[in-house]
Structure formats: structure tokens, C-alpha cells
Amino acid sequence: MTDLGDFLRASRARLRPDDVGLASYGRRRVAGLRREEVAVLAGMNSDYYARLEQGREQSPSAQILDAISDALRLDAEARDHLYRLAGTAPAGHRTQPRETVSPMLIQLLDGYPNTPAIVLNPALDILAANGLGEALFSPFATFDNLARMTFLDPVGRGFYPHWDRVADSTVATLRQASGVEPQYRRLQELVATLMEASEGFASRWSSHAVRGKTSEAKAFDHPEVGPLELTFQTFDVRGAAGQQLVIYHAEPGSSSAQALALLGTLNATHRRESAPNR
Template sequence: MTSNDLGDFLRAHRARLQPDDVGLASYGARRVAGLRREEVAVLAGMNSDYYARLEQGRERGPSSQILEAISSALRLDDEAREHMYRLAGTAPESERPQPSEAVSPALRQLLDGYPNAAAFVLNPANDFLASNALADALFSPFEDVDNMARMTFLDPAGRSFFTRWGRAAEAVVAGLRHAMGLDPHYRRLHDLVGSLTEQSEEFAALWSSHTVHGKSRSGKELLHPDVGPLDLVYQTFDVRGAPGQQLVIYHAEPGSPSVQALSLLGSLHATRHQESAT
């Protein structure tokens, strides 16, 4: 990173455009590739001296209106636009893309590629969008495997399933707070929070604490009625190309008793599935 990352970014994207690309007539010999600073300024509807100061790093903290105008002038796609905002130390005013609720066939296939781990996909509201066989077995004590927050606070199974229920509950609420900050206009998340606030005093109290953090990597202490205690590690990954979706993987440390317990759980689930199908 240099001290003028925004300027470097603007120059690089200006160099990628030719006058014909943006509907301008070309005139005079061009000493550098791409558009001139003056041309970008015209396209953005701003003073050319101001734009020059931005590129040179002499102007700091451009407004969102200025950045939007430059984004349009340079024909930036969504990712480049968001990156420019980050370089400028601000955030886009427009809404983030609404979370995707459809799980791609490729991602569903990937879930099944984790036979020794419970893998599933959540949206920002903690709705289950897809899961593999071992995840189905892991969460089988719950009446409905539909939403992690609802399961934690409203399903009686949650109190025994999560050995450290208080910690699990706090993590769920803090994750929802984090998601609300990223997607403040996501209606499903607002509806979920409203419903849980009405139905659970414990959720309402935790929600009012405004603790915020997203999912990353941590431990889970679980108690499954079929195989007993499970000490698992979970990791979370954002799904590129599907806004808001997160791939969550619960796995056991190699060589631990939980490895055998997970394997047994998978075998029991497969046997029951075969029996129910016959």
C-alpha cells in the first residue's frame, strides 16, 4: 500500500479508457494511455483542478457524491466502485445487493464433498439454505432445522444441544447485529429480529446490548442425544457470487474423540435414512 492508493487507483482506471469508450472526441497527441484528467473531470461534472488534486493525493476525504460521479465517469463495476470507496475511507451510499436465497448446484455439490464434516449454508438472517447429510444428522434433535437463531432461542432442544447455551446465544445475536449493519434494508432480518424480540425475553435483552461480531472461526461444545458430547471447531466462509450467503463447516480436531463420535453419528443417520426409504 502506498500513501496515495486512491490516486493510483484513479490513474490506473483512467488509463484503461479511450475517448471512444465514453463518447468523447479524441483530439491532440496523447502522451499517456487512456483518458486525460480533464476528460474525466468533464465526465464527472467537476472542476479539473479538484480532480487533479485527488489523483495527486493533495485532496483527501472526497464526498460520496464526488465518488459516485467519478465511478460513473470511469465506468467502474460494482467491485471496483466499492474498492474505490474503501480507499477513500468511506462507504457507498447505495444499498448492498440483497442477499441471495438460491444456493447454486456447484455449492450444493461442494457441501457433499465434506463427508466427515457438517457443512451448511446460511443467509444473513441465519436461515438454513442448504446442508449436507452430516449437518442434517448433527441438527436432528431440533424439531425444525430452519433458522439457527430461532432454533437457539425457541426450540427446547437448544438448551441441551448447546452445552454452553449462553455463549451460543450471545454469538448468534452478535452475528445478527453484524448482519444488520451490513444489510440494514434486508426485510427478512428485520422480521426475524422482531419475531424473536416478542417471543424471547433473553433474545430481547441480548439484542439491546448491541454487541457486534461476525462469524469466523471458533469452538462449539455440543451434546447430541445419539453420540454424546461433541467438541467441534467451526469456520465460516463468504460465498463469492452469492451476496450474504455463508458456508459454515463444523469439524472435529484430528485424533479427538469427537472424530469418532461424528463418524458414528453419520453412520446412524445413514442407516435410519435407508430404513425409512424401504
């Protein structure tokens, strides 16, 4: 017995014939689909499938795993898990990053009114932000993509006191994402745009430096509240391929914490003033 075989058996046990459009016949000793039914759905020899479950077949191809995934109605996470158990890289079949943010995650963002928080995709598009996150980046003309804002908006060089460091980190993050998501069209389009429009981006991209977003300190110079020294933490969003939650925070009691609190107050005031009269 193997972990792969155990996973396959458990996955077919969760399905009934009518879940997959098969007629049920004969008395079933165990719940779920029979091996022969999975083999039929996957378009393969039933003996071969049995050998997989029994651990006698060790190297299934990507095509075989795809067919089994479809037959067992595996979701994206379960499909990736199947590939890992089989020791096969799912090249060309990786789940594409999700571009919409779940309502629950948006509620979570709004539940932290005193901390800037944003959700990014691998191309550094800003998919969602809470109020203070929007306020933090409000000096930019368009709050849409961190890489575009850094390299193509003139505000960037004043907003980031250590612009070169931010630029290096931004490109390294995109380069790392391009290795993880080589077929991600949005990232390809962004890189092409920045390569044409920014010599600074093009020279950095050619260096092939690689680094994902994790945790580090970053300096800002906000026109409304002055200098800010914030630390950010990055978290992968489970269940939403490619999405990352980035949360910024200031050292408690520091001048940056006071400035961040002031920014929150100003943001609340701006929102009240811009709200339509009722």
C-alpha cells in the same frame, strides 16, 4: 501522486469509449478513457477530477465517489476500495449481502462429506449446507435460521447442552452484524420477530453485547449419535458480500469424531432409503 490517483488512472485505462457509450474521436496517446471523458460521465468539472488524480484534492465527498464509481463501472469490491483509498466511509452505499450461493461454493461444500459445513448470511439464515451439515441440525423442525432455531424451536434447549452460552453468542453475533449492515432489511425483520416472540432474545438484545462468529468449541446432543464436541471455524466468502462459510470438525480419534462418522453413515443410509426407486 497518490494511491487514489493511481487507482483512478488504472480504472479509466481499462475502459474504452464504446464500453461506456461514448464516441471515440482523435488519436489516443494512451489506452482507455481520457480524464475529460470520466468527468463528463461523472457529471463533474474536469479540472476537479484532474486534481483528484494528481493528488491535489484530498477529501472527495461520498456523492463524488459514487459518481466516479458509476462512471468507471466499478464493481462492489472496487467501489469499496475506492472509498477506503479516499478515507471516506461508504455510509448508505454498502453492498447488500448476497442471498444466493455460487455453484462453485456448493461444490466445495459437497467436497467435504465427512465435515459439517454451512453457509450463512449476516442474519444467520442457512443459505446452503452439505449433507453432514444438514444431518447435524436434523433434529430441528425447520433448518432455516440458526437464531430462530435457537430461540423459537423447543428442540434447541436439548440440542445445545450449554444453551445459555449458545444464546448469548447468537445474539452477540446478530448485534455485531447490525452494526456492519445497519440497512439490512432481512436482519431487521428477524430481530423484530425474535424480540416479539422470545423474552430470552429480547433481554439479551438489550445488553448490546457484540461478537462476530470466529472459532470456538460447541457442544451438541444429537438424538441419533449422542454428545458431540465440535470446533467450528468461520471464513468470509470473497466475492459474496456478507456470506460466511462455517466448518465444524471433531478432534481426530475422539468420541466426537466417532459419533460424527456414525452420523455420516446414518445420513447416507437415510438418503438411500428416501431416494425414489428407479
